[in-house]
Amino acid sequence: MLKVFGLLFDRWTERLPLQLRVLHRQFLLRVVDLEALSIEADIPSYLGQFAGILIMISLCHAFGLMVFPPPPFAETWGYEQARIADMQLVIGLCSVLMWDTTFPDKRDAMLLGPLPILPHMILFAKMAASASVLAVGILALNFASSGAMSIVFGLPSNGFFRFFFAWWFTLTAASAFLYGAVLAIQGFGALLLSRRMFLRVSAVLQLAAFGTILAGRFLQPWLNTFSELTNPAYRALLAWSPTFWFFALFNHINGTLPRELQWVANRAWLALALVLVGSVSSLALCYLRTMKNTVEQPDLDPAASSIGSLPRLGNSLQSAIALFCFRSITRSRQHRVALAFYWSIVFAIALSMARDLFTNPPEPVSLGLIMPTIIMMSFAVVGLRGVFSLPISLKANWMLRITQLRPTTDYIAATRRSLQLFGVLPIVLLSAALGLHFRPLTHAYQHVAFLAIFGCILVELSLIHFDKVPFTCSFIPGKTNFQVIFWGAAFVFLILGLLFGAYELQSLKDAHQYVFLMAFCMAIAIGLWIFNRLHARTAALYYDEVIPEVITRLGITLLPPSALPEETKLKTLP
Amino acid sequence: MLELRRVSKHFSGIPAVDDVSFSALPGQVTGYLGPNGSGKSTTIKMITALIEMTAGQILVDGKPIDDDLISYKRRMGYVPEEPHLYNHLSDAEYLTMVADLRGLAPRIAGERIDGMLRLLSLYDDRHAGIAGYSKGMRQKVLIAAALMHNPDLVLLDEPFSGLDVGSALVLRSLITELATRGKVVLFSSHELDTVERISDRVVILHHGKVVADDSIARLRTLMELPTLEAIFSQLAVEHDTDSMARQLADLIRA
Secondary structure (H helix, E strand, O other): OHHHHHHHHHHHHHOOOHHHHHHHHHHHHOOOOHHHOOOOOOHHHHHHHHHHHHHHHHHHHHHHHHHOOOOOOOOOHHHHHHHHHHHHHHHHHHHHHOOOOOOOOHHHHHHHOOOOOOHHHHHHHHHHHHHHHHHHHHHHHHOOHHHHHHHHHHOOOOOHHHHHHHHHHHHHHHHHHHHHHHHHHHHHHHHHOOHHHHHHHHHHHHHHHHHHHHHHHHHOOOOOOHHHHOOHHHHHHHHHOHHHHHHHHHHHHHOOOOHHHHHHHHHHHHHHHHHHHHHHHHHHHHHHHHHHHHHHOOOOOOOOOOOOOOOOOOOHHHHHHHHHHHHHHHHOHHHHHHHHHHHHHHHHHHHHHHHHHHHOOOEEOOHHHHHHHHHHHHHHHHHHHHHHOOOOOHHHHHHHHHOOOOOHHHHHHHHHHHHHHHHHHHHHHHHHHHHHHEEOHHHHHHHHHHHHHHHHHHHHHHOOOOOOOOOOOOOOOOOOOHHHHHHHHHHHHHHHHHHHHHHHHHHHOOHHHHHHHHHHHHHHHHHHHHHHHHHHHHOOOOOOOOOOOOOOOOOOOOOOHHHOOHHHHHHOOO | OEEEEEEEEEEOOEEEEEEEEEEEOOOOEEEEEOOOOOOHHHHHHHHOOOOOOOEEEEEEOOEEHHHHHHHHHHHEEEEOOOOOOOOOOEHHHHHHHHHHHOOOOHHHHHHHHHHHHHHOOOHHHOOOEHHHOOHHHHHHHHHHHHHOOOOOEEEEEOOOOOOOHHHHHHHHHHHHHHHHOOOEEEEEOOOHHHHHHHOOEEEEEEOOEEEEEEOHHHHHHHHOOOOHHHHHHHHHOOOOHHHHHHHHHHHHHO
């Protein structure tokens, strides 16, 4: 069956213009925003891993539904909302990873411009490449779960096929809406701003989109019952959340939407129409108007200013590494996007706490202060450590090797300083501000002091066997199992945090117990510091650009093997 | 004095540099020549300790460089063949970082960086990202980074690559000036005319082996050839260049 489908697909694609097919193949490999991933990344493997995770999620959902089906007549709306939000999260992440790739960049203009290719062919090929990735994402996440949902939820009501069709239509519409919205925002930005300004704003927009998508998925409540959905308190949420628009659209097509919620479904139609018109028109205008501008933009931006003189952040080595970290995080899109993933969670927690700070009266110190700040600290430090493992330019590492005039311990100390400055310090300051909402203040600030030491422990844990300069090596998307390591570590840290948090709440009420807790934590921090220092004394700094150089002799020769010198014959590959 | 004794580098058993020995003296400019793939850059990378030798010894002032690599690195300045830089930094930031890593005092580093950027005509673009720099501008940043700490040993791997005429002339004079001030200068280049003008001696490499090591005047006399180009062609160019050009033109006509 698959073979037949494959043959039919091949037949169909063969009828497409050769240029479109060639460009589509090229753009498909580059569809991920190259600036958002390391240039050394193995993108097909990375996308393969991504699809594999989605397929696993789909299978888990399907398995859960088939083996543990909900009781008859149970409200399934919350489940549907969550699945639509998952879909939007995946499509949103794809959109962020594919940021800018639908628009012509300078390389396209320079390489394809001299060739006899019409601009609309480039546009179609880019759109086809993006659509291919989105289609793979949608299929991977839903291929099993959609069938299971149609059987479990659809059969008892309006039938399998109607549910199945409505569900897939909704998913496609929701994906088109989200991706179209991203395109429209970028398109209008490109049309209204100069190319240089657009590139600057684009990076900020990308981060904002990323944060919004994550916050939308993780902070949004699910409304399970009719009374909740029609509760005036949630009217604003229904009016502004695309998840609920498409949830209503699905139920509208499936014939299960209460009349009171028809207006929400209408919003989905309206939003879809607006976004499609906006994205298509802005994209078309962009190709017509900005292709030429892209080529004509100068490479160098002479008027660019820089932050005057940044303060020295320790000795000369610590300062060099810390400023290198700061500049890499703030200027490199791949690092910003990666860090934004973790900091979005931090900010989401901080925002939800800050809301209480302004709207509710002060409350006693509780786990409501302790746990969120511990989680924020964990995500901030571990996320930063993860981002440190993203290389920025492996080929430029030679400079660090040439100038390596100090022992490894000094480099580890410099990395420690950077983790403390950009991971621990902001969370301590943020927590100190959020602590104003809690009483007594002494307890709140005792917790902040504890948090600082907890952060230092996390820093030392992050530095175990990290014999590297930040951003010079190690994690290359698609080539390591970094995600597994990270989430494993995050899980362990979280458990530790929960244990510490529960104990800390008790100890805040007892001075002796608090002193013991602090002394214990400091002992752990110092012990880890000594361990890392002792290890660094014997460790050599590692740089990833040291790749084994291999000269392969192809064995192509006009001479018969017997005429080759003995030495050559031994080294010639078969 | 820089001295290489029977230095070899094999990649997967295949020799890239084979039993190379030569020395470069203070106060002299030593030109290091060879066709593409002859092992020039590999030799220079071994001298900088970026890659390890398979066999042999590299000595500076009679001591193997491995004995005290950190002291050696303090004395060495290097311009690599490819201008790989951290593109997200500006030239001033990059040079400040190099100065910090080398432990230069901030005041001295600041003065030298400012002065070098002005002299190399990079000052106006000092806040612009290196990503937008032309190859020549990148090359200038590399030259500034290599010389900022006043090294005793200057290793230049194709330093004229991408430089405009004016900058190339400045660099040519700078190389001579550095040698005059007692530094060891080793540089590789494909610009034979420049090499002929400024080098006190040349080492020619072919298939990883040294095929000539002497002063240009002596090589001219020995080989009875008028120019360095003629000497190089005889020692290191295997093809009939005119015939090859004709074949290429024929190929695209066919």
